[in-house]
Amino acid sequence: MDHPTTVKILTFHSEKCKGCLECEKACSKVHFKSSDGKEKSAIRITKNKIVYHMHVCNQRGLCLDMCPVGALTRRKNGVVLLDKNICIGCQACVGFCPIGAMRKSDVQIEPFKCISCGACVRACPEHALELTERPIQMIKEVVYHNYKQGV
């Protein structure tokens, strides 16, 4: 089987961000058909004093090994995808994600995550978001516990 070698992940140019949160709204439209943003969005923008930060999945795929039923798979384009029909809502991936990028909304038991669809990139009026192609091997070389928790 051919394994994907690269994946598109989101890159954030924090200096351009104005904090309008259009990206969150666009994301929650993709996942929940609502423009609430916040807890219904896979991408989250927070402000730390003066600098904006982005919290989103880096497609590293640690969660793939957590899933007991195989609902999480790496697709041909390298993106890690959760199949809601297979998911049994155990939240193991949510709890074990080192960067807190696997998210859970109160409206459904199954978690959701960034699928690199680019909706947020298109929604950003400041062009602060960008989808860049990265080798998967490089993403994987992340030290497990040096990560800070996400939101």
Added chain:
Amino acid sequence: MVFEGQVPIEEYKTGNTKHSWDVAKLKSAHKILAEYSYKKGSVERGFANRTLYVNLSTNTIKEKPVTDDMKKRFTGGRGFGLKLLWDSIKPTTRWNSEENELLITTGPLCGTTQYPGSGKSLCLSISPSTDIICDCNVGGFFGPYLKFAGFDAVEIQGKAKKDVIIVIDGEQGKIIIETAPNEEINTHLLSEQLTEMYASEKTDKARQKVSVVSAGKGAENSFWGCLNFSFYDIRRKVPRIKQAGRGGLGTVFRDKKMNALVVKVEKFDGVSNHPADPVALAEVGTTLHKEIRDLDRYQCNMRAVGTGHLVEIMDAYDLLPTENYRFGSFPKASKIYSPKFYELFTKIIPDGCWHGCTLACAKTVDGYTVMTGPYKGEKVTVDGPEYETIGACSNMSFWDPLWIVEFNFYCDTYGVDTISTGTSMAYYMEMYEYGILNKERCDGLELCFGNADAVLEFLHRIAKGDKGEFISVASKGVRRMKDWIHKNGWGDQKIVEDAGIESKGLEFSEYVTKESLAMQGGYGLTLKGPQHDSLQRFLSMSIIM
């Protein structure tokens, strides 16, 4: 180095010997003895609100309601089990009586996927070892699937004339009792056959929706029978097993001529047992997952080595049973510390025995080459060893992890309890060392401490149904062996009595009790016999007092 998430599920390899069964042919030999259709219901706040009753003597199948009063009084699990058993048996009922029941019950939390440890079910019956009610809790998929198929408990009464399988088909809403003339008896093969046979499709996802309860040949011929609860692993592509070990429940199972109990579900999700507040449950569960992620590696290391981490702790505190509880630690014990087993365990695969249990204490050795007996040379997946099994082996003075795995494999597949077997063998070995037993009295077995070959040979003989006098007494445990030695007038009566570590007829589990009076009292006073899960209540009581 292998990074996480690098190997897609389909590409995991165990290296096990592949079996191919002609499942259709096996199934065509089945004869349906009874069939019962039921209306599929839903689980409400953790209760399916009915239990299933099967009588194998009369081939009756019926539903019993679960009343609000029953829920209030007995909660579920062991409570339900004791109530149902109380209603069905008489003071004269013994383990092999017609009216003795085997129960598998679940509690309201059973089947929760968000909270680690929620896949447990309780098994109850009158034990052949103690002649009193014994209960065991066990993981695996059976309990949750029983609930999702529509029942809080299943009770099996009576005895079949020939080997039978009971199928609880949650997909079609049917209970079927059918004969199983050509199936294997030993678990590692039987659960493979039946998982394949009853899965609705030939896919791993469909196989994962089937769970099989079985016991093996050893359960039939000893008082140490355990129940093996299967759970299909989509990565290893084998049904793995967890055991309800203590008290000889597998012996009762085989005495009823049960070959297997199969349950199948149509579908389930994270809220299948309909909790009152799923949002709060998911939050609490996620918090626990996070704590396990951050802390387990510094505390118990359960995710890496399971309960095996206890070996070094017990050894350090002088509690690791060695040579029939004569010592609490041993110079060679470092050979069986958890890092040694970590080398053998297959890594980077989630091991939980129920979906979402991230503590994942169930470990496996994949592609293990069997060294003795009828399956010699085959490569198999061995579940475990867990602490009790390692403790049982140190009790017999086995200091080679591979022999411990071998002992574990055969105990599991023959359906005998590793704890009772280990403790009993350790006692026979001590008697052998004192000359009270010898090669002639032991039917040619040289039972010196550490002789793993002889122990495995003993297990194979039990499984073959050897009728030798020693084998048939020894396979019934320490109590019967003491009586047999007394009857023959061998050795000093006090030594014979004191060296055999049992109470009420059940062998002690693998902790040396000398360090704690509460533990000694606990083992002696537990209702079902000396077992650590009942003991904990006494320990906590001693802390309060």
